[in-house]
Amino acid sequence: MMKDLRFRDRAKAEELARLIARLAPEEPVKLVHVCGTHEVTITEFGLRSLLPPQVEILEGPGCPVCVTPVKHIDEAVALAEQGHIVATFGDMARVPGTHQSLEDARSAGADVRIVYSVADAVELARKTDREVVFFAVGFETTAPTVAAAMLDGVPENFSLLVSHKLIPPAMAALVQGEHDISGFLAPGHVSTIIGMEPYKIFPERFGVPVVIGGFEPLDILYSIALLLRQLRKGEPKVENAYTRAVRPEGNLKAQAILAEVFEVTDHYWRGMGPIPGSGLKLREEFAAHDARERFGLEVESNEALHPGCRCAQVITAKARPDQCPLFQKACTPRTPYGPCMVGEEGMCHIWARYGGRPKL
Amino acid sequence: MTIKQDERITLLHGAGGQLMGELLARLLKRFTKTSVGGGLGLKELDDGAVIPLLGKNLVFTTDSHVVQPLFFPGGDIGRLAVAGTVNDLAVMGAQPLALSCGLVIPEGFPISELERILESMDRALEEAGAALITGDTKVLGHGELEGLIINTAGLGLAERVVTDAGLRAGDKILVTGTIGDHGMALLAHREGLGFETTLESDVAPINRLIARALEAGGEGITAMKDPTRGGLAACLNEMARKAGVGIMVHEGAIPMREEVRGLGELLGINPLEIANEGKAVIGVAPERAEAVLEALRSHPQGLRAALIGEATADYPGKVILVTEVGGKRFLENPIGDPVPRIC
Amino acid sequence: MCLAIPSRVTEVSESEALVDHGGVKKRVKLDLLDESVKVGDYLLIHTGFAIQRIPPEEAEETLRLFDELLRAAFDDEGPPLPGSS
Numbered sequence: 117m118m119k120d121l122r123f124r125d126r127a128k129a130e131e132l133a134r135l136i137a138r139l140a141p142e143e144p145v146k147l148v149h150v151c152g153t154h155e156v157t158i159t160e161f162g163l164r165s166l167l168p169p170q171v172e173i174l175e176g177p178g179c180p181v182c183v184t185p186v187k188h189i190d191e192a193v194a195l196a197e198q199g200h201i202v203a204t205f206g207d208m209a210r211v212p213g214t215h216q217s218l219e220d221a222r223s224a225g226a227d228v229r230i231v232y233s234v235a236d237a238v239e240l241a242r243k244t245d246r247e248v249v250f251f252a253v254g255f256e257t258t259a260p261t262v263a264a265a266m267l268d269g270v271p272e273n274f275s276l277l278v279s280h281k282l283i284p285p286a287m288a289a290l291v292q293g294e295h296d297i298s299g300f301l302a303p304g305h306v307s308t309i310i311g312m313e314p315y316k317i318f319p320e321r322f323g324v325p326v327v328i329g330g331f332e333p334l335d336i337l338y339s340i341a342l343l344l345r346q347l348r349k350g351e352p353k354v355e356n357a358y359t360r361a362v363r364p365e366g367n368l369k370a371q372a373i374l375a376e377v378f379e380v381t382d383h384y385w386r387g388m389g390p391i392p393g394s395g396l397k398l399r400e401e402f403a404a405h406d407a408r409e410r411f412g413l414e415v416e417s418n419e420a421l422h423p424g425c426r427c428a429q430v431i432t433a434k435a436r437p438d439q440c441p442l443f444q445k446a447c448t449p450r451t452p453y454g455p456c457m458v459g460e461e462g463m464c465h466i467w468a469r470y471g472g473r474p475k476l
Numbered sequence: 477m478t479i480k481q482d483e484r485i486t487l488l489h490g491a492g493g494q495l496m497g498e499l500l501a502r503l504l505k506r507f508t509k510t511s512v513g514g515g516l517g518l519k520e521l522d523d524g525a526v527i528p529l530l531g532k533n534l535v536f537t538t539d540s541h542v543v544q545p546l547f548f549p550g551g552d553i554g555r556l557a558v559a560g561t562v563n564d565l566a567v568m569g570a571q572p573l574a575l576s577c578g579l580v581i582p583e584g585f586p587i588s589e590l591e592r593i594l595e596s597m598d599r600a601l602e603e604a605g606a607a608l609i610t611g612d613t614k615v616l617g618h619g620e621l622e623g624l625i626i627n628t629a630g631l632g633l634a635e636r637v638v639t640d641a642g643l644r645a646g647d648k649i650l651v652t653g654t655i656g657d658h659g660m661a662l663l664a665h666r667e668g669l670g671f672e673t674t675l676e677s678d679v680a681p682i683n684r685l686i687a688r689a690l691e692a693g694g695e696g697i698t699a700m701k702d703p704t705r706g707g708l709a710a711c712l713n714e715m716a717r718k719a720g721v722g723i724m725v726h727e728g729a730i731p732m733r734e735e736v737r738g739l740g741e742l743l744g745i746n747p748l749e750i751a752n753e754g755k756a757v758i759g760v761a762p763e764r765a766e767a768v769l770e771a772l773r774s775h776p777q778g779l780r781a782a783l784i785g786e787a788t789a790d791y792p793g794k795v796i797l798v799t800e801v802g803g804k805r806f807l808e809n810p811i812g813d814p815v816p817r818i819c
Numbered sequence: 820m821c822l823a824i825p826s827r828v829t830e831v832s833e834s835e836a837l838v839d840h841g842g843v844k845k846r847v848k849l850d851l852l853d854e855s856v857k858v859g860d861y862l863l864i865h866t867g868f869a870i871q872r873i874p875p876e877e878a879e880e881t882l883r884l885f886d887e888l889l890r891a892a893f894d895d896e897g898p899p900l901p902g903s904s
Binding site: 130162164166209460 | 484485486487488494495669670728743744746797798799800801802803804805806808810811815816817818
């Protein structure tokens, strides 16, 4: 039964919360996750209200649409304005570029389609003579689905505007130099694909514990308890708290498919800047389906953060949304200033929707 | 007030969320006389307006209906147009008497489909016990309109008007049935997502169900509202804000179909934020809550009615959700129509 | 990031399966799986693709891990962190 895979038992949650309170040190502990869906579970289930005040859990750059560079959004908008069909995930529709979002472009008459899967976009292309561009965003979980679609064969009028990113390099950017991160809650579904190995550098080189966590509320409480236990023992390592979905080696077939279609490249992260080896681009063989090659895009984009916007700190877990002077004042989900407010999975956006860590 | 040149209406303005509220507040300022005889008027932004007349209350409301597709599992635009208006009257405490129907039809629209839609309207009117007594029809040229627009206005009579602003701290909050059915049925059916479900919209006139609750609750019923666009979340927020009370809701007590929950999880959409078209939220004084709940459950439309929370003196204007695992958070007013997410 | 939902397989064809989550059915692609799938299996679904098969015994295993931690942690909590009581 599916119910068996929903780990939401209230008594067990209370037990885990009590354990967390016992394991927590007196001084502040800052745990960082890098996953919008983790943030949704944490806020939607009100998990912060179950944690002792000194245990803080913050979202790093875990919302792929938030960290999508403005330039890529501008490119997608430009393609839509040129009269091509631009298909993308719902998350991407409202994220503003330099001048407008894809949703704005649609209001002005462009053909922008929300799809659930890259396969839907390919299907769309099969049914039309017009050019269909799939705006491919997402991390290691999503990129293999796009790669699989490419290997499956796509029609001539289908192309990709690639903006895929890789998580471990962004996590590494958070702990290089001075930081106060006590531990990482690693993203379960990225780990389903990449396995445990890529996280080893964090305990080994940076002394930061890592626990790979699932997405049910009990999964997250359990993972927090494991992180606190590691801190207590002073033995940082990579632990897998999501064994039902993550094998130590990951999903090797998905990794192979990914590598067949994409190669690693440097990538610009909105709010963070360039991070070496943190993005993907199509391999040479697929150049015919690369929208940038195909349409010779030239856009002028403004990547600068608004003065006063603390997204650079929020996205690197150095500040909470409510520590930004613009949060819920000038900067709201509808009038977003920075990357953490633009995407539905951005920490500022989620806090604005669910009320953050209210004193309840 | 000046309107900036580049400002345009977007779909979000019509989605029943915060943005729509702001637009309405801005537009409504343009009207000078907005109520009659001291009754509820435009300013209250309730589900309907009230004209005190000969010791009774004439309740008046209007609603324009557009929906894609026109025919969806569990209903169609005709049924929706009747239920929407009847329910707006019902949650004001009124029994619906008569409706009007304004049709705006695109050139080329199949007459057979129009007939199906009107027949469906007639069936819904019969369920509600109301008459259609006046109407208007316009046809727009090819390309000027996609689909169909149906406007209905409704008149009803209320002995005692129930607003959406009357909650008092301590009142119990009831819902008349499962939450999220209409919005999820439409999402599931929407082209391009490729989900198969047996989900059906809950679209139905529920004035007879509400009448039963009013009978059982009497003066103990302090507030009512139908959780249409923006869902239960928007509805509770509005009730809390207007009454200046807090509302504490227990997630585990909210009745929900397994398919609605399942599709919500698959699409990353919270069922509390999407439309219902055959449900009401009822605030009841604690001593009458059991009786009202029992009365609701005795009606076929209210079998899954439930007590989901209570109004509180703390956190005025806010809605607090106690989650399945015992955590607490604010249940915020949704920003606009939720979009499926993958991240 | 990366919403993925465990869903039960109700039909399997060569490269696709029909999965069920709470009564909601969806056809999903199996391209990314390196093992065969049969009716009754649980698959983790992300944007219309199965990204992992969840072995049936793993639900039990997860609960066992929770309980094991709860028991062990109350028995032996290891040395306290500096500054903690």
